[in-house]
Amino acid sequence: MKKILIMAGDGIGPEIVAEAIKVLDVAKARFGLEIETDEALVGGAAYDASGDPLPEESLAKARAADAILFGSIGGPKWDNIERDKRPERGLLRLRSSLGLFANLRPAILFPQLADASSLKPEVVSGLDILIVRELTGGIYFGQPRGIREESGERVGFNTDVYSESEIRRIARVAFELAMARGKRLCSVDKANVLEVTELWKEIVTDMASEYPQVELSHMYVDNAAMQLVRAPKQFDVLVTGNLFGDILSDEAAMLTGSIGMLPSASLDEQRKGLYEPCHGSAPDIAGQGIANPLATILSLAMLLRYSLDRGDIATAIEQAVEKVLEDGLRTADIYTDGCRKVGTAEMGDAVAAALRA
Ligand code: IPM
Numbered sequence: 001m002k003k004i005l006i007m008a009g010d011g012i013g014p015e016i017v018a019e020a021i022k023v024l025d026v027a028k029a030r031f032g033l034e035i036e037t038d039e040a041l042v043g044g045a046a047y048d049a050s051g052d053p054l055p056e057e058s059l060a061k062a063r064a065a066d067a068i069l070f071g072s073i074g075g076p077k078w079d080n081i082e083r084d085k086r087p088e089r090g091l092l093r094l095r096s097s098l099g100l101f102a103n104l105r106p107a108i109l110f111p112q113l114a115d116a117s118s119l120k121p122e123v124v125s126g127l128d129i130l131i132v133r134e135l136t137g138g139i140y141f142g143q144p145r146g147i148r149e150e151s152g153e154r155v156g157f158n159t160d161v162y163s164e165s166e167i168r169r170i171a172r173v174a175f176e177l178a179m180a181r182g183k184r185l186c187s188v189d190k191a192n193v194l195e196v197t198e199l200w201k202e203i204v205t206d207m208a209s210e211y212p213q214v215e216l217s218h219m220y221v222d223n224a225a226m227q228l229v230r231a232p233k234q235f236d237v238l239v240t241g242n243l244f245g246d247i248l249s250d251e252a253a254m255l256t257g258s259i260g261m262l263p264s265a266s267l268d269e270q271r272k273g274l275y276e277p278c279h280g281s282a283p284d285i286a287g288q289g290i291a292n293p294l295a296t297i298l299s300l301a302m303l304l305r306y307s308l309d310r311g312d313i314a315t316a317i318e319q320a321v322e323k324v325l326e327d328g329l330r331t332a333d334i335y336t337d338g339c340r341k342v343g344t345a346e347m348g349d350a351v352a353a354a355l356r357a
């Protein structure tokens with residue numbers, strides 16, 4: 001029996017994950033899906049309970065699971081504790097310990113939300129792009145890093161580093177995904193300035209011969225940031241390093257109306273994965289029951305598709321989300337005039353009901 005580990009985390013994490021679990025329960029009943037679920041602490045919640053944002057017990061459960069459904073972590077409460085104990089470090093250690101190097105962040109505009117985007121409907125309608133972000137290397141993990149004293153003042157430093165093999169394995173994932181979609185891949189770098197991305201560009205270019213059907217292009221990250229808001233539909237799949245991917249995926253999220261709509265998958269070589277919404281823990285609205293649970297529900301769909309090979313259930317969940325949007329239900333972040341504003345639980349209930357039908 002497949003095992004799913006639930007890691008709700010901090011802030012709005014527990015609220016949005018609870019809605020995804022409602023949907024999972026309906027999926028189990030309707031599709032006879034047999035899975036076991038367990039829970040584990042992570043982030044600030046884990047730090048409060050044990051002094052560690054990723055306790056050994058949580059990591060062991062994560063290793064034993066086939067897939068992890070993750071909420072969100074962090075908040076002002078933990079901003080000033082020792083750096084290594086901060087909630088974000090728990091998530092980063094989890095990604096790195098499990099080798100979850102391939103981060104898939106699709107930005108798809110549901111037609112019903114064309115008006116919720118800050119861009120004109122004609123610029124975003126029909127948008128379907130996929131950002132493939134390298135997740136366990138680059139400046140997020142490079143050594144040396146730190147803050148040191150130098151000539152009487154403090155100096156902060158990090159290292160952006162990628163080996164050929166790291167570039168090759170993420171590029172391979174991106175080429176394969178491009179093959180299964182629109183067959184266009186744009187590799188994003190800053191090769192005009194940074195040696196690390198000069199190597200990136202060289203390796204990706206070198207691999208293109210293995211995928212003659214894929215049309216490969218390269219773009220500097222500053223230009224990519226601009227093109228994403230100017231004409232986002234020119235893209236199919238984008239592949240980039242950890243930091244650029246972090247930034248560009250938030251930007252791409254807004255094209256879809258709200259970052260509250262964007263799911264993600266972080267996969268290892270065997271497709272074991274951690275699935276989480278792209279948004280953060282939103283401490284400002286935590287506990288108010290107004291957060292949008294759809295990114296987490298859509299992350300559950302990705303979990304079923306990629307780690308459990310149940311694309312059929314994933315599609316049914318995505319259709320249930322679409323139905324609810326079609327019916328005019330909106331959480332505050334995607335609300336536009338004429339729609340019905342609902343809270344977190346009402347949105348989750350509606351998706352669960354649509355899936356049951
Ligand atoms: C994300 C988040 C994380 C990241 C933070 C919470 C560490 O912004 O998943 O995009 O920077 O990777």
Ligand code: MG
Pocket residue numbers: 246247250278
């Ligand atoms: Mg981010």
